[in-house]
Structure formats: structure tokens, C-alpha cells
Amino acid sequence: MADIPEKPVLVTGAAGALGRVVARGLGALGWKLVLTDIAAFPDPLPAGSRFVRADLNDGVAMLRLAEGCGMILHFGGVSVERPFEEVLGPNIRGLYHIYEAARRERARVLFASSNHSIGFHARDEALDDDCQFLPDGYYGLSKAYGELMGRMYWFKHGVENVNVRIGSSFPAPVDARMLSTWLSYDDLVRLCVRATLAARVESCVIWGASANSRTYWRRDARDTLGWAPADSADPYAAQMAGKVTDNPVVERYQGGAYTGMDFTRTGGVPGRMFGGR
Numbered sequence: 001m002a003d004i005p006e007k008p009v010l011v012t013g014a015a016g017a018l019g020r021v022v023a024r025g026l027g028a029l030g031w032k033l034v035l036t037d038i039a040a041f042p043d044p045l046p047a048g049s050r051f052v053r054a055d056l057n058d059g060v061a062m063l064r065l066a067e068g069c070g071m072i073l074h075f076g077g078v079s080v081e082r083p084f085e086e087v088l089g090p091n092i093r094g095l096y097h098i099y100e101a102a103r104r105e106r107a108r109v110l111f112a113s114s115n116h117s118i119g120f121h122a123r124d125e126a127l128d129d130d131c132q133f134l135p136d137g138y139y140g141l142s143k144a145y146g147e148l149m150g151r152m153y154w155f156k157h158g159v160e161n162v163n164v165r166i167g168s169s170f171p172a173p174v175d176a177r178m179l180s181t182w183l184s185y186d187d188l189v190r191l192c193v194r195a196t197l198a199a200r201v202e203s204c205v206i207w208g209a210s211a212n213s214r215t216y217w218r219r220d221a222r223d224t225l226g227w228a229p230a231d232s233a234d235p236y237a238a239q240m241a242g243k244v245t246d247n248p249v250v251e252r253y254q255g256g257a258y259t260g261m262d263f264t265r266t267g268g269v270p271g272r273m274f275g276g277r
């Protein structure tokens with residue numbers, strides 16, 4: 001059995017797709033979890049867990065939920081591209097509430113960031129963890145801001161944080177792009193385990209993808225965490241062949257479909273900034 005953290009672990013977004021996976025996976029390891037979401041938790045509660053319905057916009061509620069916790073696995077918030085005003089509350093103010101709670105509890109944070117914080121890098125670029133943020137929408141912008149918030153709380157307050165730029169975490173890949181970006185549920189749960197138990201993480205970035213040979217991503221802090229993905233999208237290659245769109249913008253950039261949403265730039269003349277993207 002894996003080690004069990006000394007203190008309870010707070011999981012936000014627990015009623016969401018990944019929150020449920022993480023709650024089930026860590027609950028099965030015997031971890032004591034405090035689960036929260038604005039929506040009702042749809043599954044049977046894992047043994048040793050409790051669920052509290054709360055809004056990330058409610059700072060006092062977040063402080064109370066985090067009391068006594070040593071780790072916050074932050075999966076809650078707007079998880080797709082939405083208008084700015086919808087993203088603002090849960091993803092910016094809500095994240096601030098999470099970091100204030102972590103600061104008070106001297107807890108560590110795992111932030112479910114996204115490939116959409118760097119979505120306008122071209123697919124033929126290999127990226128390291130210190131690449132430029134090139135968000136592909138208001139959602140991706142909130143993830144870039146969230147990573148920067150983590151950096152600020154580390155340097156200013158010593159709050160450790162692991163920023164996981166999740167690619168595509170689904171039961172299995174569903175299109176050709178996911179041969180590069182897929183993160184299996186088992187690899188995600190193991191990543192949460194290592195992010196919680198690693199002796200020291202400071203403020204670091206992890207590319208949240210399985211061991212896909214078609215990856216866009218290289219260096220990150222996985223050795224510090226002691227995490228290595230065990231799964232791979234490679235066996236799905238034949239099934240996914242030809243599962244592409246007819247949109248050249250979508251196919252050009254790492255962020256895929258999100259880059260093409262509300263895309264109004266015209267001309268396409270390569271400029272000098274950002275390597276002529």
C-alpha cells in the first residue's frame with residue numbers, strides 16, 4: 001500500500017470528471033479526503049472521506065474546508081473555454097481563496113493547470129517547463145495566471161505548488177491530437193500521490209501527459225516528484241489515424257480546438273514576434 005499523508009487532503013472540483021477519479025483512487029489507498037464542489041458528489045463517498053458543497057468564490061468557506069489539511073488538490077473551476085466574466089470568479093478569485101487557505105495551513109497545492117496556458121505554441125515545437133505562456137483563450141489565460149499565482153505564493157510565503165499542465169485526461173484518446181496529449185487516469189492518480197508525498201517540490205511544473213512517443217513536451221520537475229507515467233497513447237495510434245479536423249489553425253497549434261474558437265486574426269503574414277506564429 002502507498003504511504004498515507006499525515007494530514008487530510010482537500011480535493012476541489014471533486015464532483016467533476018477528474019475530481020471523481022482522484023477521489024476514488026486516493027480513497028482506495030486509504031487517504032483521508034475532504035471533498036468539495038459546487039455540485040453534489042455523485043458517487044458513494046470513499047471510506048474516510050467527507051463531502052462539503054461550497055463555492056470557490058466563498059473565501060471563508062475555503063478557509064474552513066482547508067483547516068487541518070496538508071495538501072490541496074485543486075481541480076475545481078471552469079474547465080473549458082468560456083466568456084471572461086464566467087471564468088473570472090471560479091478560476092481567478094477562487095484560486096486566490098485556495099492559495100490564501102494554503103498559506104494559512106502551510107499546505108501544499110497541486111494546481112490543475114492546462115496545456116491551454118501554452119496552446120498557441122506550434123505542434124512541431126518541443127517545449128520545456130520554462131517555455132513562454134501563450135494562452136489560447138480566457139480559460140487558458142486563467143491557467144497561466146494561476147501558475148504565476150503559485151510562483152508568487154512560493155517566493156513570498158513559501159507555499160509549495162505543483163502546476164500540472166494537463167493535456168487531455170480521459171478514459172482513452174478520442175482523436176489524433178490526443179496521441180500527443182493524453183494523460184491516463186491511473187497516471188493522474190499516481191501524480192497526485194507523488195505531488196503530495198514528495199519531500200520538497202517548491203514551485204514546479206509538470207507536463208500532465210502519459211508516456212506518449214508523439215509528445216510535444218520535454219523537461220519538467222517529474223524527477224523531483226519521483227513520478228513517471230506508466231501508460232501511453234501509442235497503442236491507440238492506428239485507431240486515431242485520420243481523426244483530425246479540416247481547420248488549419250486547430251491543426252497547427254498545440255491547444256487544438258481551443259485555438260480555433262473565436263479566432264479572428266486575418267492575414268497570416270508571419271511577424272517577427274513569437275517566431276512568426
Ligand SMILES: NC(=O)c1ccc[n+]([C@@H]2O[C@H](COP(=O)([O-])OP(=O)(O)OC[C@H]3O[C@@H](n4cnc5c(N)ncnc54)[C@H](O)[C@@H]3O)[C@@H](O)[C@H]2O)c1
Nearest residue numbers: 013015016017018038055056076077079112114166168169
Ligand atoms: N480533463 C482534462 O483533460 C483537463 C485538461 C486540462 C486541464 N484540466 C483541469 O482539470 C480540472 C478538472 O477538470 P475536469 O475535466 O474534471 O472538469 P469538470 O468540469 O468535470 O470539473 C470541474 C468541477 O469544478 C466545479 N466547479 C466549477 N465552478 C465551481 C465553483 N465556483 N465552486 C466550486 N466548484 C466549482 C464543477 O462543478 C466541476 O465539478 C479543471 O481545473 C480543468 O481545467 C482538465
